[in-house]
Amino acid sequence: xxxxxxxxxxxxxxxxxxxxxxxxxxxxxxxxxxxxxxxxxxxxxxxxxxxxxxxxxxxxxxxxxxxxxxxxxxxxxxxxxxxxxxxxxxxxxxxxxxxxxxxxxxxxxxxxxxxxxxxxxxxxxxxxxxxxxxxxxxxxxxxxxxxxxxxxxxxxxxxxxxxxxxxxxxxxxxxxxxxxxxxxxxxxxxxxxxxxxxxxxxxxxxxxxxxxxxxxxxxxxxxxxxxxxxxxxxxxxxxxxxxxxxxxxxxxxxxxxxxxxxxxxxxxxxxxxxxxxxxxxxxxxxxxxxxxxxxxxxxxxxxxxxxxxxxxx
Numbered sequence: 001x002x003x004x005x006x007x008x009x010x011x012x013x014x015x016x017x018x019x020x021x022x023x024x025x026x027x028x029x030x031x032x033x034x035x036x037x038x039x040x041x042x043x044x045x046x047x048x049x050x051x052x053x054x055x056x057x058x059x060x061x062x063x064x065x066x067x068x069x070x071x072x073x074x075x076x077x078x079x080x081x082x083x084x085x086x087x088x089x090x091x092x093x094x095x096x097x098x099x100x101x102x103x104x105x106x107x108x109x110x111x112x113x114x115x116x117x118x119x120x121x122x123x124x125x126x127x128x129x130x131x132x133x134x135x136x137x138x139x140x141x142x143x144x145x146x147x148x149x150x151x152x153x154x155x156x157x158x159x160x161x162x163x164x165x166x167x168x169x170x171x172x173x174x175x176x177x178x179x180x181x182x183x184x185x186x187x188x189x190x191x192x193x194x195x196x197x198x199x200x201x202x203x204x205x206x207x208x209x210x211x212x213x214x215x216x217x218x219x220x221x222x223x224x225x226x227x228x229x230x231x232x233x234x235x236x237x238x239x240x241x242x243x244x245x246x247x248x249x250x251x252x253x254x255x256x257x258x259x260x261x262x263x264x265x266x267x268x269x270x271x272x273x274x275x276x277x278x279x280x281x282x283x284x285x286x287x288x289x290x291x292x293x294x295x296x297x298x299x300x301x302x303x304x305x306x307x308x309x310x311x312x313x
Contacts, residue, residue, distance in 0.1 A: 002281040003303045004030030006065060015049065017056040022293045024060050026300055031057055032065035032096065032283055038106040041243070047072075052082045054093065062237055063094030064221060065184070065283060066166045070099060070120035071110045074127040074144060082132065082155040094216075095128070096184060096217075097121060098166040102244075116143070118171055125163055125179045132160025142207075149208060151263030164218060170199065177203030181215030184283065187244075187258040190270070193219055194277035197311050217311055219271045219279035221261040223299050224287035229262040232287075236261040239287035261287070268302040278311030 005028050007019055023031055031053050031207035035046025046064045053062040067077070077095070099117040100106070107114045123141045130137050132155050135222045136148045139212045155161065165175045176183040177200040185196055197217065204211045222240050226232035234252070241248035255261055260270040274282065282303060286295035 001275055001281075001304050002029040003300060004028055004032055004061065004063075004281065004283045006032045006034055006285045007292060008139060015044075015052060020028035020053060020056040021058075023296060024057060026293070026297055028060050028296075028300075030061035030094070030281065032063050034065055035105060036068070036106060037071060038102075038109040039103045040105070047077075047126065051080075053098035056107060057092075061092050061094055062088070063164065065097045066096040068096040068100035068106070068117075069124040070112050070117040071106065072124070073079065074124035075131065075146065077124070078128040078131040078151050078160075081128070081161050082151050082153070082172035085155040085157050085161050086153060093157070093161040094164050094182070096164045096166055097125065097159050099172070115195065115231065118175075119143070121177065122175060124308060125165075125175070129160065129163065129179075162214075164216060166220065173199040174203040176200045177205075177211070178209065181214070182218055184218035184220050187222075188219065189257045190273035190277040193274055193279055194234060197278040215305050216284055217278055217280040219274050219281075220273070220283045220285075221271075222261075222285045222287055223267060223295075224259065224261040225264055225267045225295070225298055225302065227263060229266055232263070232266075233261045236287045239285075239289070259287070264298075264302060267299070268304075271302055272304045275306075280311070 005023050007015055007023055013226050033046050035049055036043040046067050050064050081095055099121050101114050101117050104114055119159035120143050121310050127139055131151045134154045136150045138147045139145060162181035164184050165172055165180035166184045168185055173196055176278050183200050202212060222236055224232040224236035233255050237252040238248040240251045259266055284299060286292045286299060288295035
């Protein structure tokens with residue numbers, strides 16, 4: 001089992017090199033950059049944050065969680081990620097992508113219809129993967145047609161960084177199985193995760209793909225641990241409500257389904273349940289404003305050390 005973190009400092013504070021190093025010293029296998037373009041909350045831009053992580057993390061995988069693919073031109077994304085892959089020595093970059101849509105204001109700002117977010121994301125994945133193969137590419141697509149485009153120099157990683165598909169619904173599972181190199185749902189219960197593994201595999205089979213051991217099974221989790229389990233749940237609801245399109249009252253009623261919160265024993269059992277459901281790389285947001293590093297230190301001790309095999313086929 002691997003564990004990564006979204007460094008949960010206050011969004012108006014700079015994610016410092018010191019904080020990044022502290023998470024690496026804890027043993028984090030990965031660090032992830034969140035981001036939006038235009039919302040009603042103070043949120044960083046994901047590619048800028050990803051570059052900052054790549055510049056300062058020395059060993060951990062660094063990824064986007066997530067880049068809203070329909071809002072970004074895929075040729076530019078392919079070029080940027082190729083540069084980051086080369087700068088970090090190859091193998092340490094992950095392109096986490098999602099469709100967004102919960103904040104229509106940023107779609108309006110980027111002049112992208114919300115209704116097109118799914119097909120645009122499918123086309124974007126196809127484009128970046130083809131460009132990372134090397135050589136001039138012609139693409140006769142609905143949204144981004146072009147001729148004779150090449151990304152030079154190419155990524156160090158053969159075929160480019162893995163594309164990890166995030167989401168919660170069936171189209172995202174189809175996208176992961178048919179086009180992606182990994183699956184990263186969020187606000188899921190262990191039961192939902194287990195079901196999603198089956199669905200992703202079914203979509204891969206329908207697309208003529210076999211998901212081998214290189215396919216990455218992530219799960220994005222909000223985690224709150226406290227000796228007072230009720231306090232941990234309240235903190236998680238407030239934290240998630242401030243970051244998602246909702247409020248604390250809404251999440252308080254479903255917190256045990258959308259987060260991992262409670263006493264150390266509660267949290268350890270819940271994390272093990274995600275491992276049993278097929279998750280192999282947990283991406284954790286510590287629900288702590290003041291001391292996210294301390295919270296991460298406590299959480300990482302509760303992460304199950306096994307299993308390490310791929311989910312059952």
